[in-house]
Amino acid sequence: MQKILMALSGGVDSAVAAALLKEQGHDVSGAYIRTWMNEEMPLADCPAQQDIEDSRAVATHLGIDYEIVNFVNEYREHVVHYLVEGYRRGITPNPDIMCNREMKFGIFEKYAREQGFDAIATGHYVRKVPQSDGSYDLCEGLDPNKDQSYFLALLRQEQLAPAIFPIGELQKARVRELAEQFKLPNATKKDSQGICFLGDMNINRFLEYYIEDQPGKIVDPEGKVLGEHRGLHRYTMGQRRGIGVPSNTDNQFFVVVGFNLERNELVVAFDEANAPGLFTSEVEVSGLSFINKPVTETSQILAKPRYRDPAQSITYTPTGTDSAHVVFQEPQRALASGQVLALYHDDTLLGGGFYK
Numbered sequence: 175m176q177k178i179l180m181a182l183s184g185g186v187d188s189a190v191a192a193a194l195l196k197e198q199g200h201d202v203s204g205a206y207i208r209t210w211m212n213e214e215m216p217l218a219d220c221p222a223q224q225d226i227e228d229s230r231a232v233a234t235h236l237g238i239d240y241e242i243v244n245f246v247n248e249y250r251e252h253v254v255h256y257l258v259e260g261y262r263r264g265i266t267p268n269p270d271i272m273c274n275r276e277m278k279f280g281i282f283e284k285y286a287r288e289q290g291f292d293a294i295a296t297g298h299y300v301r302k303v304p305q306s307d308g309s310y311d312l313c314e315g316l317d318p319n320k321d322q323s324y325f326l327a328l329l330r331q332e333q334l335a336p337a338i339f340p341i342g343e344l345q346k347a348r349v350r351e352l353a354e355q356f357k358l359p360n361a362t363k364k365d366s367q368g369i370c371f372l373g374d375m376n377i378n379r380f381l382e383y384y385i386e387d388q389p390g391k392i393v394d395p396e397g398k399v400l401g402e403h404r405g406l407h408r409y410t411m412g413q414r415r416g417i418g419v420p421s422n423t424d425n426q427f428f429v430v431v432g433f434n435l436e437r438n439e440l441v442v443a444f445d446e447a448n449a450p451g452l453f454t455s456e457v458e459v460s461g462l463s464f465i466n467k468p469v470t471e472t473s474q475i476l477a478k479p480r481y482r483d484p485a486q487s488i489t490y491t492p493t494g495t496d497s498a499h500v501v502f503q504e505p506q507r508a509l510a511s512g513q514v515l516a517l518y519h520d521d522t523l524l525g526g527g528f529y530k
Contacts, residue, residue, distance in 0.1 A: 177201045178338060179286040180295045181278060182232060182240070184225030186353050186363055187297030189232040191340040193356040195295060196236055203291070204233040204240045207282055209249035209273075231359040245281055252276035258384045261407040264435045265512025270325050271526075275463075279326075279333040286336075293336045298322045300523075301342040302334060305466070310334050312465050314521040317345045324481045327516035327526025328463045378408050390438035392419055395431065395450040403440045406433055412452070412508025417442060429508075453505040457529055459515050462496040464525035469498075469517065476518040479506050485518055498527065 180192040182204040195202045206229045210222055226242065233240035253273050260267030278296060286294045299315030299322045312334055315321040341349055353361035387405040394400060401419045403409065409417070413430040419442060421427045431451040432441035443449040462468075469475065469490055476485040477500065487503040500515065509529050517524040 175199050175201060176292040176338075177290065178203070178293050178295050179289070179291040180204050180238075181282065181297075182206055182229035183297065183366075184228035184232075184360065184363075185297065185366055186358065186360055187299070187341055187349060187365075188229075189297075189358045189360055190349050190352045190356065191295055191297045192232065192238065193236055193352070193358065194340045195338070196238065202236075202238050202295075204229065204236075204238050205282075205286075206230070206240075206242045207277065208242050208244045208246060209253070209277065210246060228360045228363065235357070235359055243282065243285060245277060248281050249273075249277060252281075258381065260512050261381055262385055264406055264433050266410045266510035267512050268514050271328055271514050274326055275328045275333070279329055279337060283333060283336060293338050295338040295340060297341060298326065298339050299342055299344075299346075300326060300339050302337065302339055303522075309466050312523045313342075314518075314523070315342045320346045323523045324478050324514075324516045324526075326465075327514055327523060329465055330463060331466055334465060381407055388438060390440065392417070392440045392442055393434075395441060395443055400428075400442065406435070406438065406440060409433075409440055410508075411510040414445060453507055454509055455502050455505045457500050457502075457509055457515070458493075458497065459500055459527040460497045460530050462498060462525060462527035465523055469524060475524065476520070477502075478516045478518065479509060480513060490517065496527070 178195055178200050180188065180195065180202055182188050182192060184206065192202055192204055206226055208222070230240055253269050253276060256272050257267050257269045283294050299317055299320040301313040301315060303311045303313050305311060309331060312323060312326060312329065314323045385405065385407050389402055389404055390406070391399050392401040392403050403418065409430050411430055414427055417428055417430065419428045426444040428442040429445040429449065429452060430440065431443045431449055434441060443452065447453065470492060472489065472491045475488060475490050477488045478485055486506065489501040491499045493499050511529050513529050514526050515529060516526040
């Protein structure tokens with residue numbers, strides 16, 4: 175039996191995970207990680223209060239201790255600042271990946287140890303697999319439609335060791351069945367969408383509070399002016415909607431293919447296979463982190479360019495202690511600087527790094 179602090183998000187996945195751990199005889203407590211005070215900047219669609227009520231109801235139903243851990247200041251420092259500054263610098267951050275590395279498996283995990291817990295648990299659809307040398311691998315969840323390994327690509331071995339993932343070997347449909355069997359109060363709650371703390375709120379609405387618009391020109395790859403943008407932070411590579419430049423008479427649509435930060439210009443082209451800058455076969459990756467053993471030699475491995483993308487065959491060549499040159503077997507569309515490339519061997523997550 176272990177003493178486990180379960181991160182209860184208010185959703186059905188973490189609720190079922192907690193119920194399974196209790197059924198297995200563990201000493202389970204629940205904690206809701208508070209990352210946002212709605213009073214700071216009112217978010218009309220902020221789901222936090224409902225999630226708190228739902229997570230508390232689950233803990234009460236299961237008869238486990240419950241607390242709200244307030245990490246608002248830490249979240250602002252490690253995730254919100256990273257998010258805002260990334261967009262300010264013209265890159266596309268991934269706050270969910272950073273939240274996992276810095277908050278759930280960082281500050282929250284440290285808090286649990288200080289409170290005397292043996293382990294933390296989450297509702298992620300991933301599998302932790304022990305190895306003969308005492309280390310652990312992290313593998314994809316068995317439900318391919320729910321696998322969340324991509325979001326844990328920047329975890330380190332010391333963060334994985336005290337973590338438990340009770341539903342990683344289950345299909346989502348089975349999790350829903352278990353929620354009904356356990357009579358959980360949130361059994362029929364819909365899965366959350368969007369950025370971890372914003373819910374369904376549009377990212378541009380959030381960024382308006384932090385980044386002042388700096389209008390500039392929208393140009394094609396030859397420099398022809400096509401219109402005006404409100405601010406480069408409002409756009410990302412591959413974006414088609416909301417650019418503000420209409421399609422032509424042949425019903426060809428424009429897509430974002432680049433940013434000229436020095437000239438504050440948004441570069442767009444028609445959404446075609448030969449659009450300059452839209453597809454790429456080679457990228458540089460930096461800030462690499464590995465789950466278990468690092469890849470230290472040129473290797474043929476797999477990679478997921480973004481969440482929900484199928485794994486791609488790549489040639490991986492280390493270029494430094496935390497950097498590499500990656501060649502995709504097939505060209506990839508709209509890879510954005512600042513996003514994360516997750517590395518795999520079969521279904522085992524090796525690690526990940528940031529597109530430069």
